[in-house]
Amino acid sequence: MHPCEERQLLLTRRHFFSRSTLGLGTAALGSLLARDRLGASSALPGLPHHPPKAKRVIYLFQHGGPSQLDLFDYKPGLAKFRGQNLPESIRMGQRLTGMTAYQASFPTAPSLFRFSQHGKCGMWLSELLPHTARLADEICLIKSLHTEAINHDPAVTFFQTGFQLAGRPSIGSWISYGLGSLSEDLPAFVVLVSQGRGGSQALADRQWSSGFLPSKYAGVKFRAGADPVLYLSNPDGYDTSARRRFLDDLAKLNELKLAQTQDPEIATRIAQYEMAFRMQRSVPELTDLSKEPERTFELYGPDSRKPGTYAANCILARRLAERGVRFIQLFHRGWDQHNNLPREIRWQCEQTDQPTAALLQDLKERGLLEDTVVVWGGEFGRTVYSQGTLTEQNYGRDHHPRCFAMWVAGGGFRGGLTYGETDDFSYNIIQDPMDVHDLHATLLHVLGIDHLRLTFKFQGRHYRLTDIHGRIIRPLLT
Numbered sequence: 001m002h003p004c005e006e007r008q009l010l011l012t013r014r015h016f017f018s019r020s021t022l023g024l025g026t027a028a029l030g031s032l033l034a035r036d037r038l039g040a041s042s043a044l045p046g047l048p049h050h051p052p053k054a055k056r057v058i059y060l061f062q063h064g065g066p067s068q069l070d071l072f073d074y075k076p077g078l079a080k081f082r083g084q085n086l087p088e089s090i091r092m093g094q095r096l097t098g099m100t101a102y103q104a105s106f107p108t109a110p111s112l113f114r115f116s117q118h119g120k121c122g123m124w125l126s127e128l129l130p131h132t133a134r135l136a137d138e139i140c141l142i143k144s145l146h147t148e149a150i151n152h153d154p155a156v157t158f159f160q161t162g163f164q165l166a167g168r169p170s171i172g173s174w175i176s177y178g179l180g181s182l183s184e185d186l187p188a189f190v191v192l193v194s195q196g197r198g199g200s201q202a203l204a205d206r207q208w209s210s211g212f213l214p215s216k217y218a219g220v221k222f223r224a225g226a227d228p229v230l231y232l233s234n235p236d237g238y239d240t241s242a243r244r245r246f247l248d249d250l251a252k253l254n255e256l257k258l259a260q261t262q263d264p265e266i267a268t269r270i271a272q273y274e275m276a277f278r279m280q281r282s283v284p285e286l287t288d289l290s291k292e293p294e295r296t297f298e299l300y301g302p303d304s305r306k307p308g309t310y311a312a313n314c315i316l317a318r319r320l321a322e323r324g325v326r327f328i329q330l331f332h333r334g335w336d337q338h339n340n341l342p343r344e345i346r347w348q349c350e351q352t353d354q355p356t357a358a359l360l361q362d363l364k365e366r367g368l369l370e371d372t373v374v375v376w377g378g379e380f381g382r383t384v385y386s387q388g389t390l391t392e393q394n395y396g397r398d399h400h401p402r403c404f405a406m407w408v409a410g411g412g413f414r415g416g417l418t419y420g421e422t423d424d425f426s427y428n429i430i431q432d433p434m435d436v437h438d439l440h441a442t443l444l445h446v447l448g449i450d451h452l453r454l455t456f457k458f459q460g461r462h463y464r465l466t467d468i469h470g471r472i473i474r475p476l477l478t
Contacts, residue, residue: 048448053412064335121416131357144420182324185282196334224308377406441470
């Protein structure tokens with residue numbers, strides 16, 4: 001044996017085993033490439049675990065923590081407590097953020113907005129959501145969610161990955177890993193980001209990472225503008241046929257390296273190059289809204305013609321769903337309203353309410369809502385007490401993980417249902433608590449996945465999205 005090869009065997013067991021199983025590795029690669037080049041990737045063996053009610057998810061993540069008190073959790077009795085210090089019997093020594101822990105008092109701040117009942121179900125919703133209110137019978141409102149994190153980054157990470165520390169796969173990655181892709185020419189997991197009028201917290205790309213799963217399951221972020229995916233377009237003077245020849249030659253080199261090392265990331269790299277080649281044709285057609293009828297833009301509202309807005313991203317979400325993308329995540333930033341909440345939450349709702357309702361209506365009219373789950377919500381709620389000074393027309397609210405509201409629609413969820421109850425101050429849950437792991441377990445269930453059985457072995461342990469927690473909340477389901 002050549003001295004260099006002998007040194008390689010001493011350095012890495014992977015090299016040794018790859019040489020002894022070269023034929024097997026080459027066959028596995030051939031199977032992977034055949035599947036990828038022929039079209040959409042298949043699910044893991046044995047999946048779905050049971051007949052699914054949904055094929056895909058559109059997750060409308062409202063980054064910053066929308067106030068449940070001003071949108072969904074009607075508390076008319078709070079008016080008589082206005083300005084009074086929130087009783088310690090309600091707070092019960094709850095952990096506070098550094099922004100309000102110093103306050104000498106915690107003045108109760110009832111919502112300034114009117115609530116009324118909507119739909120046959122009589123769901124109570126704020127005047128800030130007139131378009132969503134029209135579809136009250138389609139949504140399942142959960143008022144008893146709670147989370148473990150009190151600050152933005154760990155709270156968003158917890159909702160995305162089931163864990164507060166970075167490094168684990170996001171929910172979109174878990175679903176695309178388990179169920180594969182429905183699309184031949186688009187990724188299984190796509191991310192769109194928009195910015196609200198108010199301020200916003202930072203949003204890291206790792207929130208849609210594949211963590212320890214192969215990187216082919218990571219979310220692909222689409223940007224607004226002429227080049228939605230970075231480095232997708234060919235350079236000037238470099239045509240499609242040249243790109244095809246280049247990729248074929250590069251694949252041969254990567255296949256040789258894969259046969260030597262058996263590194264699964266090399267297989268991922270080959271597959272992703274192939275996907276990128278197909279996306280050169282599919283993405284420009286997807287993001288070109290010029291052929292949408294005028295009614296679409298009227299339905300989604302005045303911002304829908306502006307690339308990168310929440311409204312335009314909602315149209316793209318519907319188009320992605322039509323084309324078989326498995327998990328579509330919209331992040332809309334600007335809900336972190338520590339002061340000037342009445343003004344800024346109105347801004348946010350003006351930007352998001354009509355497009356959100358339009359997306360639901362559009363999906364329903366096209367027959368897609370039956371097998372598409374739409375999720376709306378943020379990483380936590382807001383406090384009943386005012387952060388800082390409470391005035392007649394102004395207040396702010398701090399982060400509140402102990403109880404908050406989200407809603408889900410379509411894909412096997414029960415429309416017109418209000419689930420869970422909070423106390424008179426919207427501070428503690430008094431009926432049907434539901435945590436983040438429960439939400440994840442229930443979402444996986446409607447997709448045909450048993451959350452206890454979707455696992456991946458990493459560093460000697462079998463991990464899952466719900467970790468050692470999670471239960472299916474069956475009253476939410478049809």
